[in-house]
Amino acid sequence: MSDTRAAARQFVRSLNILLKFARLYEFGHVRTAAQFETTWKELRAALDESGDSGLLLGASGQQILLDGVPLGAAAAERSFAQLLSASGIASIHFGATLGQPQFARFVRAFPTGNAKPTSLAEQLKAALAGETAIKINEIRYVAEDSSVAGVKVAAQLTAKVLGAQGDKFKDFLEDPNKLLQMILAAESNRGGGGGGGSGPGGGGPGFGGGGGVPGGAGSGGTGGGPGGGSGLTSVTGTGPGGSLWETGGGSGPGGGGPGLGGPGGGPGGGSGPGGGLGTGFGGGSGSGGGPGTGFGGGSGSGGGGAGGTGSGGPGGGGEGVSGKWLSASAMLRSATMSGAGLPGTGSQYAVAEEDVRSMLTLFAQLGKSRKDPDTKMDAPTFQSRLSALPVRAQFTLQQALAGLAAQAPTEAPDKPMLLKLAEHVAIRFALDSYERGELRVNAVKQLLDRMNTEIEALRKILGQQQEQMASAGISMQSYTELLDQEFWQQVPDENKKEVLCSDEAWCVPPRNVRAYLEEMLRRGELKAVNEILMKYASCIGLDAPEARRTTAIGLGELAELYGSGDGSALIEAIRRVGNQLAIEREPELQTLVSAAFVRMSQEAASKRCYPAMQQALASLDSVEAQRPGSTQSLRPRIGAEDRIPEFVEETIRTGHIADGLLDILGLMPKATIHYVMNRFGHSGFREDCDLLVEIVKGLGEDAVNQLIDVLQSAPATESAEAIGILSQIAPDQVKRLLPVRLSQWPRSAHDRTIRQLSAAPSDQRAALLVTLYDSLDMLIRPLAMDEMGMSGSHAPIAKLIEIAQSEANSGYIRLKAVEALGRLKAAAASPLLQHFLDARQVWRWQYAGELRVAAAQAYSRIDPVVAMEKLAASGIDRKELLLEPTDPDQNVSVIRQRRYARLKLSRSVTFVTTNLRENFKLVVPELNLGGGIGAGERHLAPGSLLALKLTQGVRTIKAQAIVRGARPQAMAFEFVDMDLEDRGRLRRILLELGGLPQLSNPGNRARRRGRIAMSK
Secondary structure, eight states: OHHHHHHHHHHHHHHHHHHHHHHHHOTTSHHHHHHHHHHHHHHHHHHHHHGGGOEEEEEETTEEEETTEEOOOOHHHHHHHHHHHHTTEEEEEEOTTOOHHHHHHHHHTSOOSSOOGGGHHHHHHHHTTTOSSEEEEEOOOOOOOGGGTTTHHHHHHHHHHHTTOOSTTHHHHHOHHHHHHHHHHHHHTTOOOOOSTTSBOOOOOOOOBTTTBOOOOOOOOBSSSOOOOOOOOOOOOBSOOOOSSOOOOBBSEEOOOOOOOOTTSOOOOOOOOEEBOTBSOEEEEEEOOOSSSSOOEEEEEEBTTEEOSSOOOOOOOOOSOOOOOOOTHHHHOOTTOOSEEOTTOSTTOOOOHHHHHHHHHHHHHHHHHHHOGGGOOOHHHHHHHHHTSOHHHHHHHHHHHHHHHHHTTTSOOOSOHHHHHHHHHHHHHHHHHHHTTSSOGGGHHHHHHHHHHHHHHHHHHHOHHHHHHHHTTOOOOOHHHHHHHHHHHHSOHHHHHHHHTSTTGGGSOHHHHHHHHHHHHHTTOHHHHHHHHHHHHHGGGOSOHHHHHHHHHHHHHTHHHHTTSSSHHHHHHHHHHHHHHHHOOOHHHHHHHHHHHHHHHHHHHHTTOHHHHHHHHHHHHHHHHHSTTTTTTHHHHHTTGGGHHHHHHHHHHHTSOOTTHHHHHHTSHHHHHHHHHHHHHTOOBHHHHHHHHHHHHHTOHHHHHHHHHHHHHSOHHHHHTTHHHHHHHOHHHHHHHHHHHHTTSOHHHHHHHHHHHTTSOHHHHHHHHHHHGGGSOTTTHHHHHHHHHHHOOSTTHHHHHHHHHOTTSOHHHHHHHHHHHHHTTOGGGHHHHHHHHHOEETTEESSOHHHHHHHHHHHHHHOHHHHHHHHHHHTOOGGGGGSOBOOOOTTSSBSSOOSBOBOEEEEEEEEEEOSSSSOOEEEEEEEOSSEEEEEESSOOOTTOEEEEEEEETTEEEEEEEEEEEEETTEEEEEEEEEOHHHHHHHHHHHHHHHOSOBOOOGGGOOOOTTOOOOOO
16 A cells, blocks of 8 residues: 555646746647656556555545545645645545546646646546546536426526626726616616606606615605606615615605606606604605696605615615624515515515526627727617516515625625626525425535526626736635535524535535534534434435435545544444445445545544554454455555554553554554553563553464464564563463574574563562573573572572572672672572671682672672671772672662662773674763763664773773664663673773762653663
8 A cells, every 4th residue: 555655646746837837838848748757657657556446535634545545745745735626636546447538638738828626627628538448437416306497597596797897887887886776777667657647647666775774765646647756865874774675664754755747748857855753764755846737746765676666765874794694584584574565475475587587688799899899889879778677586686786785895806896796695695495395415516506607797897906816827616615604604504504404414514514513612512413413423324325425425534523423423334335335236436435444444544543543443344254365455554553653652651551553553552552562571660561451462362372383383583572572471481482582593682582571570570580590601601690699689689699609600600690689688698798708818819899889789788787897808899899890779660770889981991892703992981881872883683792801001991782773973882791800990980081880860751752761
């Protein structure tokens, strides 16, 4: 899997470079062609690595996913991910049978100019029509009910309105108040003529706008000739503002509008204030008189959405801040409407398709006049065309403009007014259709997508900012997504929850689901969040392939939310996705479902939700049982075994084994044993080792048997790593097997054995060391005796006395035995120690000075009073007794305590190696009787044997040492053999250069990984 990921990452980077070359030089350029060949070769290599399944590249935020696994966060990956996300592309699948011609068509489909990313998906689909080797995956929604096939007209209406930004009508098209006044003025021309004689004139409809929207106009007359009047002046007052579609309350005086004379008379004068009614109806009056046999006059009031007689004055203008659109029912089914209604008004009011189409015709011509100078439309022509629109179509447009007019004083003009109008109408039309039940939630995205297609042409005229950003190479979120988000924001919370708790939850785009759930989490509604997440996950098992496809993609994007709770939703999601993966038969869906399964499993691992991890592994077993061989590629992608180090390290860091962890590790016993076994050997603290032993115990008897098999039959380097854990859980097996294995192992494995045993409890450690002593390499035996002395157990005392007494042993081994007896305060060794101090040969002492110094130091620990008397007659210089072995502290966590106090030399000494093919110098600034740390020209592996030579003046010291560890600037070593005369010289050099020993407290050791435990 790692090879596939590396190849895919390289392909993505090359593809990104290729697309940049194409934008700079076009596809025919030699550099573009060369880069194409490179990219094709890397894609082919990635496909070969992936096998028959092909390559699935998905986009999630700023990450490119390979089969659900993030490729990385480098600039190339982020750039390509942003391009796919902005294009609405969820993933691209490259089949194993892909050929170079098909790939060339794929590459050439990418836009090279200032084309917007939103067009990429359509261009790719058009270029790859009929191709099966490359699959473009988008989130699709099923078609809406046939009863709403005409809703696209609303989008066409708003699109054509936007297209009308011409020079002639610039002021009107940027100011909703002025455009609304034009419509109302046009309405005055629709009034009926006055009746003859004393009969009443015909009544014209009056309109009153809520929230400070001017009232409509009416006409009427009595007498022998027709008369007309209209009031068209907007005034301001106080009161709450309405929403885009709602009528709101308003108050304040209405201004008298100018009178418009009828055909039989001259212009009349406007007069009289009109009072604004509580619901926003504007009252006003106007009169007009002209020569003739009668007089013309008209009066009346216009109600919001209702027709009256006479002329209506403007209503009071509200100064309150306009709220967002609360409900589409306020637009077309307001309970505040009153008066003699229009046909079709009331609770069942809806704009008919033919009415909207008539409005569309007008604005289509207006948009055309923006581009074609020969078809310029002046204000009178536009006004006359408005007057010909059906009343209900005018009402729809008036309400939209009224809302924008109410918002205009308080909202910054972040985009052209007509563009905002189009977006508002599109969103409100979709929401109203949804609330009336004419549009199911699974068709909302498709509806908005079609609307955005219609609006796109208008943005080319009004969206200069977007074009500048596109030319600068800045990716923007698709307009369909923006409209969809705005639509979702307007849906009431109770409706959102109802949808998300239904089988149609998959229809809601994941980003909207995320935003809603994050808000619920901030409110602390954890139970409701879990309920929604579980319901969303259940959609993976629906019968509709599109539902399963969309849910699989959505689960990948919502994985972090599933991992944020108590884990129950994550467990349920993994279970359902696993069940679907076992029965899914469509190849494309298998790829998407498996990617979702991998993503959810990785989230469980990253959040340390061990029950969810257990469910993932159990689901894999179930899938394997139903589809043998299908999980071979899934297991490495989930990376459960790769995360074992993380699980174990977190256990060590926290100091306890988390619930469910042992169940997870029990499903991967071999990999767990391998890591725990090696981690044990690098642990410097007993608590860490105890936790690792508890993990192995928790895995059961099979794990113990596996370790025994490793000790019995594995190679030396691997087998030695099992000793530490087995010494605590199966010491009898170690006693039985290890002596035989030691006879077959090299010296380095013997050294590793002693270091492994140092972590065992003191009594078990001492007993095992005594048993194994005679099987150890001669150079390792001094280290074993040091461990015996540091154990604090009396079990090895008899063995140590035997070693110290034997004349067959070297002086260094006998010295180490004496030091161990002193650390153990072995009273039984007192006669032997007195013998070492007192024995003489005629003119000199019988034993070497270093052995006598060690005996004096040991005797001082056992019987200080008698030792003082012996020292007075021993001839030993008290200064030589300053450098003594340290006593063990059984209450500290550190496994390997220092055998001698550290000495920092006043000046460094230089050792030279003598046993290597290429010898080198080792400059040592820190040294004691057990070893030191130095900087050399080379670094050797731990366990390597060095023959060292130190020349200090006329004194030469030779010793053998084992490399303990290597830092970048230093190498630690420990002495394992030295002539006692040389050791005496070393003691004197240390006294000259080192001064007093620097004692350290083992309890102060910090827990640092990679530290070198100085145990000298």
